[in-house]
Amino acid sequence: MNIMQMFPLASLTSEQLMCLLPLFTISAGGLFSLLVGTNKSNGHGYAFIVSFAAVLYALIEGCSNLFVSDISLLQNTLVLNPFTRSLNLMIMCFALIAVVLTYGQDKKEGLLAEIYGLILFSCAGMMLMVSTSHLLFMFISLEIMSLAIYVMVAMRRSSRFSSEAGLKYFILGGLASALFLYGSALIFGSTGSFELSTIAHNVQMGQPSIIFYIGLGLVTVAMLFKVGAFPFHGWLPDVYQGAATNVTGYMGAGVKFTAFMAFAKISQHLVFNESVEGLHWFHSFLWFVAAASMIYGNVVAISQTEIKRMLAYSTIAHTGYLLLGLIVVRTGVEDTRSLIIYLFFYALSNLGVFALISLFEDKNQKDLNLEQMAGLGIKHPILGALFTIFLFSMAGIPLTSGFIGKYGLFSSAVSRGEVPLVVIAVLTSVVSVYYYLRVIVYLFMKESTGEMATLHRLKGPTVAAVISALATLQFGVFPKAVIHFVKMFAR
Amino acid sequence: MDSTSSTLLSWIVFTPMIFAVIALLTPSFMESKLRTLTLIQTLVSAVLGIMLYMGFDGTSSTMQMVHFIPWLPDWGINYRVGIDGISLPLVLLTSFISPAAILGTWPHGELKKEKFFVVLIMALQSGMYGTFLSTDLFLFYFFWEIVLIPMFFMIGIWGGKDRIYATIKFFIYTMIGSLLMLVAIFWLIHSSQEFFGQPTANMAQLSQMSFGFDGSSLANAFRSPQTYLFLAFALAFVIKVPMVPFHTWLPDAHVQAPTVGSVFLAAVLLKLGTYGLMRIAIPFFPQAALYFSDFFILMGVIGIIYGAFCALSQTDFKKLVAYSSVSHMGYIMVGLFSFQKVAIAGSLYQMINHGISAGGLFMIVGFLYERLHTRNLEDFGGLAKIVPLMAIAFMIMTLSSVALPGSNGFVGEFPILLGAFQVQPVFVLFAGTGVILGAIYALKAYQMVMLGPKTTRHDVSHLHDLDAKEIIAMITLTIFVFGIGFFPRTFFWKSDATLEEYGTTVIQKSRNP
Known part of the structure; x- marks a missing residue:
């Protein structure tokens, strides 16, 4: 065994190293922030600075590396092309906002300083997961992400x-x-490969065995669990409520984005491969899961009186919309454009709304009751306005980025002939308008009857909310930048 | 076209927005000046409206003063505003009713959260101008939805006792229609890709596309794509009009809204619905529109009579005016779907006239409510002697509402009935009874408020008459009531070329594709 094999890093060319640098920076930043977090007097502060600097540096690195040529490592398991690199950039954006959002929230909730390191580790897992099309590698990165979460x-x-x-x-x-x-x-047993494109090729060559279908079914169910679609959503409301609110926001943004991008890759290669028989069953299955998620999520959200739980059910509905975007993904990454745009905008408003909730939540409080929010918008007009922006964005009302996302997603679905499902989607989103409006009604139009939630003046969540709100408005009125960005790389 | 005139429309759309930003930045010690600021904004908008009227070429039937900025060219979506003879009167209506509404309806006392209120009024105006002026379908939808938001807050925060119920009902009702319209917009833009080679949301181009329609039987009609598209658009618009049976949000919203909200709602927001029918639903899908026209005329007639009977039985003055709106908007539906040039023109006039008369009546309700804090008709009586000026103003608005010849109402309703009579004489016979019923309920309201013995339920002896601001507001409206009534051509001649061209094209396209 020569020295090159023992240290694969040393065999990398400088260009490959450049491309991997964001990943290394994030991982090293995570480790380092664990280290400085042990400082007794100001561990949280140091960990925050280190992780913030690491993500910011990785983000800059990622931007400057966008245009270099494609890199593939480990026998094509890890592919860094402009598409995956741009997805990585988006994930790093979410991680950056999440790090900011955690600052202040960590002390209030008594979270350990390790939270910053964990955010970075999960971010690294997400970046790996969207960069691979190798099932086993996907599993490993899924675990890196999930264990931290x-x-x-x-x-x-x-x-x-x-x-x-x-x-x-x-x-x-x-x-x-x-x-x-x-x-x-x-x-693998039925097709002899873990690589998605090879599997698709092998499947096309000969009629796949029943084992392939069972395997594909299991993978699909696992992915549906990760994205929180209807029959596999049971964990979601409790986790949303139980987790510290900054973690909830990060989960709703990052995990959803990653899981959907991986799912889109799998389904694009395997499920919507039109030359293979029997796969239309998977299409119909996903169709029903999408419709059921929209209906179930939106209808159950109506009766919730606690905001995090309501948002948890609404996220199931958003999963339904996204599945609608997923089942129109056919040939290449071009089809994922509207999915990416929706996910990106949804993630922004998601991070923002949970940042705001964390400002009003007391320590260890399970959830914020709507009654407690009565009159908050009148008392704190700016925060109320931010709340309104995020809720309108989630409801898909113009001037906010959520509308542009929804427009892109639904119009691509209509152009693929999925009109009935789009009609279900818009009708259920009328339902969603009702419960999003109800929060605004409590914020601005109801008098406070009992105790009102107190405002914790935390720097981090405030900054995160303001940044997300500005981005939501900016991309709501001038979405061209994001659309061009996605168009440039998703091809 | 020179560059100054081509940005005028954008100035009209965004001037209220600019003032809204100024209002937001007003420091708290200046907040007492916010009302003046609002008045200045509406006056600036009115001046821009006059400039628009001056610069408008009445001999041309095409879109004028087009302002184009690429927005999302990949999706075929652009910022594109323009004006023709159909939108011109509606824009002018908005720009003249706004200062009148601000002058006439501002609450006398302190208003809570006044800054927010002012910002909403300005945003509302921007949204209304934008909807009337946009010639890009996506932009139209964008503004159409934006109009909802200020109204939602206005009713919900400053409204009456059941404001939350009313405002949510208003919002959800409109959303159901507009989201189905959105799906139809996707479909249209997607089809434009096949038709023109690239997607476009430009209304002028979209209206050239034709969709298959087979009207040989009802079943075949419902298998035609044009039917779905037409119904999706029409549903969104008739909810806004509102057409029976989608009208139930209107009385609630009107009764709960603050007076200025009611005035804008009645005078302008309802017109968004009929404008949408006239601009999009009918010319884009003329065959389907013609096929279903009997149904819409029938619904219009039912609305006229049903609204009138409901108005007749109200004791709440504001609800009475709200139901009278349902009745009067029914005429516009009858006129638009009769596919007769004279009736279509009458519908456009009726939109303006109803804006003036309903706006004026809601202001009268507001005057009374400010002074006596009641809207119950039985609480009034014999006020004419105490407040003679208000009695005169009320009489003028009543006459306008009952379409007395010489007032503006007549100019709108008469051509509608005349035109529609040629296609649906029986329906029009029933619609004509609405004129009589209208006179009954309007005069009944006048009698109960102003005439008869002096009420004993309130101490009305010290009731103060209209103040200077309210007089100016009423005089503005009165000028339009009699001006349009006696000299309709002076006010509407600039729309003639467009209406002629529009009528010819629509009627021709609806008969032979």
């Missing part, structure tokens, strides 16, 4: 809801991971 969810140590949520998420998530791995193994 499990810990983050359970990190409010003095809250029993948090422990409950962490355990629930861990057990069910572990089951989903196992399904994914087992499914990949079955697919």
